[in-house]
Amino acid sequence: MTGTVASPARLSKQLDDGLAAVERAMLDVTNSRVEVLRAASQHILSAGGKRIRPRLLLLTYLALGGDDVARVARPAAAIELMHTASVVHDDINDHGILRRGRPSVNAIWGRTFALLTGDFLFTAVYELMAPYQQLNVDLARAATALVEGETLQASAVKNNTFTREVYMDIIALKTAALFRAAAVIGAKMTGVGENEANELGEFGFNLGLAFQITDDILDIVADEESLGKTSGIDVHQGRGVAVALHAGNGNGSTQVIDPVEAIKRKMMEGDSIEKARAQAALLVDSAVARLSALPDSPAKQALADLALVVIQRET
Template identity: 65%
Template sequence: MITYPTPTAIASSPIQEQIQVAMQAVESAMHEAVNSEVQVLRDASRHILGAGGKRIRPRILMLTYLALGGTDMTYAAAPAAAVELMHTASVVHDDINDHGVLRRGRPSVNAIWGRTFALLTGDFLFTAVYQLMAPYRDLNKLLARAATALVEGETLQADAVKNNIFTREVYARIIALKTAALFQAAGEIGARLAHATEEQAEALSQYSYNVGLAFQIIDDILDITGDESKLGKTAGIDLQQGRGFGAVKDDKNGAAPDDPIESIKRKILKGNRLQEARDQAAALVDMAIAMLDVLPENEAKNELVQIARLVVDRDY
């Protein structure tokens, strides 16, 4: 099974060393950005950042930067940190709306500090994004657009749940807005920081957008197949047996999760659609990888290929 590299494993080649340096710079930038004098904001922000996460968005940004010859890790790390903090802000606010008590294996900010401080911590992370990006002039336009898209996507999702209009078309629109737009900004910002040509910037924008769509589709599949374990079955077995998720749908009353979003994801991705969704994610990743042809051959490009493949070939 392919897993994301861990710090102890990655210092094995020059590119892995570069990535390690890059991602360490991102962590430093994030921690510095949330170093508020207001203790609860600092503590709550550090709590959610300290819980880790895949850091896939800043990793893509740093890799598109490296792949185009960028060398100033500190310069690129601040926008990469901003992208991750934008995602983190939305996660903190999500946990308020969804009453989430666990996040990344830790109690959510909401669970520890309560709703008021979780709301303010999310707001604070938004403003930290803004502060980090402020010196980056026109690149602000890219992240601002993605930030609006993210909130619009979250809102469409909440609206779809409330009004029970969760069609596949609505689902496609939601994931484009709430996930793919921020991935897209990450890839394009990394490219533009490294003075990409318009063609390269556009291609890396498309690469990241498609990786983002695939990432969210797989995330939703994992959410659902993860729930299956509650039914005493493992997802892997169901999938190996070709039953996909369809086997579960009729057990709805017996074992459906009480989260309406989960239940709706089940409807969207039921039956053959689970395999269709996997196929779609795989196709998106293939398209993404094809976009990388604009890049010179180098190790960072290979890493971008690898990340895209990992997105569909992961179990967490």
């Protein structure tokens, strides 16, 4: 399906409408009769967040000629809720006390309810996606990848096996797979074929890698207040991109370093952050190259802009 080329003003309205529908869908599906689940879900959802995954899905859909954003609000909400569920569980394992500028669910309601709230958000994803068939296959794989990535990360920290290759593997699974699913689902909902959807999926995947590298850079350099979450935790868990760029020197070696020590050491050497930024920029370039086959449109331009924002953001 290739719709009429929309004006920038129309795109802006469609995107706003789509994101508003996503918010409604998320609040609606988390409106549990069980008070603590409702309250904790709404606490984390109303704290905002960049909503980059729903944006990616909506813009992909619009760039491929889709024109009924209400139709894609449910899958877009499901993807954002899956991310949110992982965030809530992450804060349990990392003892994170700040998230999006607010106390984490864990900090307010305690571990038991944070665990159950994360589970509840996963089941909400499942409810939202139940009516779909093939799209569920795409999202279910991303869900598994997400949990595998988080586990690989925890294992690498525990076993002290954090190399550049492991880092890239982790962020591919825990972040980029969900970005890919967002783009693939947005594409497939316009009715395009597998090949075109996969091309957009690669755009999303590379964007996801760049996003996570940028996130890890920000985690190292940002102070707690501006980032809005407990800074240093990710560093402490050894996620730092400094490790990614230097450990093993890209040769897939068995060189194993203590992640926290490595980050500190590399930070002092001075250029690792710059190298990470350069890598993220390259990933964004290769993401944007995937858009070349698309007809020009405000939505295509917005996808390219989104990719730039991902690496240029300061929070």
